[in-house]
C-alpha cells in the first residue's frame with residue numbers, strides 16, 4: 157500500500173514527461189519510473205529488496221488480504237460434490253495459477269472441509285522456495301510447485317483452474333500490450349482444460365455505469381494502472397474470454413462490494 161500511494165502521488169509528475177494516456181507497457185509505466193527502474197517488470201520492482209517481496213507475499217495472502225477468498229464462490233456446493241470423482245480419476249481438483257505461497261487455497265480448504273482432493277498451487281521459484289516450513293501441512297493436500305505462467309500449463313484437465321487476484325496483471329513476457337499479455341496467460345490454461353473444467357477468476361468488477369457507492373474497484377483500477385494494468389467490467393471479461401475460446405457462464409458477486417468470481421468454461 158505504501159508503495160502504491162507513493163507512486164500515485166507522483167502521477168502528475170510522471171505525465172508531464174510521458175504521453176497522457178493509460179500506460180500499456182509492463183516494463184515502462186509509472187511504477188517502474190517512480191523507483192528509477194524503467195525497463196523492469198513490476199514484480200522485479202517489488203522485489204528490489206527481499207524484505208519488500210516478503211511483505212508483499214504476506215500482504216496479499218490469507219487473512220491479511222483485502223480480497224476475500226471465501227464467501228463468494230460456493231466451493232462447498234459447486235466443487236465439493238466433485239471431489240470424490242476427481243480423486244477416483246486421479247485428477248487434480250484445483251490448480252491455482254500465480255498462487256503466491258498458497259494462502260488463498262489454505263483458507264478455502266480450511267473453510268470447506270468437504271472439499272477434498274489434490275490442489276496444486278503454482279508460482280515462480282523465488283516465491284515457492286520461500287514457503288515457510290509447516291505453512292501447508294500435508295493433511296491440506298496442497299502442493300506448491302514452480303511454474304512460469306508464460307509456459308504451457310503442465311496440469312492437464314484440472315477440475316478448476318483458478319486465478320485469484322490480478323495474476324493477469326503480472327508480466328515478464330516482454331509483450332508490449334496488456335490484453336495480449338492476458339490472452340497469452342489464459343490460452344496456456346484454456347489449452348489444458350478438460351471438457352468440464354471451469355476457469356475461475358477472482359477479481360473486482362468495474363460496474364457498467366460509474367457509481368459512487370463502492371469506490372474500492374476504482375482505487376484498484378488506479379493502483380494497477382500504475383503498472384499498466386486495468387480492472388475489467390463483466391462485458392470486458394466476456395470479450396476477453398471469448399477471444400481465447402471460453403464462454404463466460406456466470407459471475408458470482410460478493411453480497412457487498414465489487415469483488416466477484418468470474419466463471420468460464422470451454423465454448424462448445
Ligand SMILES: C[S@@+](CC[C@H](N)C(=O)[O-])C[C@H]1O[C@@H](n2cnc3c(N)ncnc32)[C@H](O)[C@@H]1O
Nearest residue numbers: 216217254255256260279280303304305320326
Ligand atoms: C497479486 S499476486 C497473486 C496473489 C495470490 N493469488 C494469492 O492469493 O495470494 C501475483 C502472483 O503472481 C506471481 N507471478 C508473477 N509472474 C509470474 C509468472 N511468470 N509465473 C507464475 N507466477 C507469477 C507473483 O509471484 C505473485 O505471487
